Amino acid sequence: MHPDSFLDSVFAELDGLLGGTDAALAARYPGDTGGRQPVHTVYVPADRMHPGLLDEWGTAAREALKAHPPPPFGEELRERVLSKLEREPIEDLRIDFEDGYGIRDDPTEDADAVAAAAALRDGPPPPFVGLRVKSLEAATRKRAVRTLAVFLFWYGGLPPGFVVTLPKVSAPEQVAAMAVLCGRLEEAYGLPAGALRFEAQVETPPAVLGADGRATVAQLVGAAAGRLTGLHYGTYDYSASLGIAAAQQSLEHPAADHAKAVMQVAVAGTGVRLSDGSTNVLPVGDTDAVRAAWALHSRLVRRSLERGFYQGWDLHPAQLPTRFAATYAFFRDGAPAARARLAAYRERRSGGILDEPATARALEGFLARGVHCGALDPSEADVEL
Template sequence: MTQGRPGENEAEASVTLTLTPSVTERIGASLAAVDAELDRRYPGDPGTRQPVHTVYVPGDVLAADTARSWGDQALGLLDAHAPDADALAAVLGLDDALAADVHARVRAKLRREPVEDLRIDFEDGYGNRPDAEEDAHAARAARLVAAAFADGAPSRVPPFLGIRLKCMESAVRDRGIRTLDIFLTALMEAGGLPPGLVLTLPKVTYAEQVTAMVRLCEEFEAARGLTPGRIGFEIQIETSQSILGADGRATVARMIEAAEGRATGLHYGTFDYSACCGVSAAHQSLDHPVADHAKAVMQVAAAGTGVRLSDGSTNVLPVGSTTRVHAAWKLHHDLVRRSLARAYYQGWDMHPGHLPTRYAAVYAFYREGYEAAAARLAAYAADAGGDVMDEPATAKALAGYLLRGLDCGALDDTEVGVATGLTRTELEGFAAPRRSALTVSAS
């Protein structure tokens, strides 16, 4: 007698059930509120571009050519201290096989789009000024932002641009609200809020301060006839109270909830947070244990919410002799690499000299892994198997990795398309699957 293969006669097989359809319906009804809550709280990543960095410029320093100027200064430093691929590889420890490509791509990026996200600072980097002076600078910033977006040249206007206002603490609250009002009002009078507008709320200690920011956004939208929810903002995590509240609960999760869907990011503030925890100035860094703890809490709180994460900055500037520049570059490069490996795909840069190492670290990170990621995703998409058994959640991570590489210029559409056999639209489908697809797996 010949025995058929498993599943050969499945169409003829019959199954017997004990539970009636009404049981399934009752279970579904009992969990309907939970289903709705999951969809509300954990919508997943928005699937839009995330900048690899935020550049920090005081409000009185901003100029029409700030982004282009930063790119030119970065190119000048690269020419002076790492003029070719071998020199850059020696400084940063890049793989020889990657060095030429990375060096060329960094130079091209600094010419084409030197800054991805520009934050005009009216907080610590700006300080306290007479009201008339800050009023004038806020209005001027809005005019420059409006003109930049109207210009549209990638080398002159970053895709993302906005202000960091003063915090919601009583001493500076009124000033921060006034600056926000002046800036947004001037943008509206210049033609409307630009699509890449970003606002940053610093030094948040209580969820109620986030709620206050929400109310401000609502009032402005209503007064100006904007679509409800049009204005979002980042929350900067710079105090211990933003991680752990007086009641012992993780405050940052409450802040995301208090934002009522308007929070776009959580940005770690390296130096304020470290100082708040008593870390001495010489040891305040992105890789200090207190920083790792805070960012781990931020990461778990934000997971699945669509709120993105950004690491902070280093204050060691690549200036002076070649020896000093190389040491600062190596430090910055290694910190960026460390952040990328820990799924912090964005950070803050405080000096034009940080741009070469920001992009070198980012480009090497994506280029060294894209072939393996593309092959795994291609095998998953074709259900071809291989030496790694991937699941929907891993396919999501693989696609997200490739898309981030494409967005920043580390990868090209053609090479990723050839390696995966997938279009950009198909990659986006894997990167943002429905929740039900992620929960059904082989495990």
């Protein structure tokens, strides 16, 4: 039989066998969505939200640097950090109606939701913003839905870059219910279909490993009906639920690394992004205490970046300098080698490292992230953004 005749029949047979699989893989793993990912999410209790908050955080961060001068870290890096604190101190703001806010009576939480909507509408918004509502567990479900509905009604639409944070997710059914809720809210308030999206917090053991032995986080993506933008690790809820003593609860505890590794594998290629959690060691007190907290925060930020977690949580204005300094240093330190390896790959020459296409894409992604966060100028990246 001539190869053409044989191959045509085999191709047709294989296409029939694998066509459904091809479509399912393409839908499940579309790749990264591209564009900017914030380097952090700043959590602010809802009752403290007001129009001037962003400027206040930037001012407080600069005052912390002035009051407790850190060891020199290079004039260029210092200028970039100071400029960032002046221009855009908060990249992603989350107005918190959950743990950072606590339990209030309904009139109080309604009023704070109205005030938060007004503050966002009247003040210059950060590039990314959203609400963390209470969980969809039975005890707080109605309050979570009401807060989100009140906010959307009084805001009169969706702020740019808006996302809802759903805490304490333990089962894919909760994510599926959140997707249904988003659709109902869009219908109720005249929002475009699919515009309301959310991220899920991984802070309970069942969110990582279900009772059936399967990785729950892998099921969350499909349950979200295309509305899931990210998974955020919850450092202290997760650690405490495993019985880890308070003194040992940390972003770098082995239990944290296990949970985050499962999260990372579960969403690889899906377009769902990852965020590490927070450290509760705040840069406050005398200079020695502030510098010690800065050293810890800087190390943890760098550690997360090295492990592919490009976002984390910040809880205090004085954490902003180390967030940006550590992030900028990571990308600036790695940029020369990344550019050299990418040039060698494009020119089909060996630079001592034989890179493959997947690694070349990773090098391009690294440089693009450096530009998006302000660590690199576009002229230093040599990639399409």
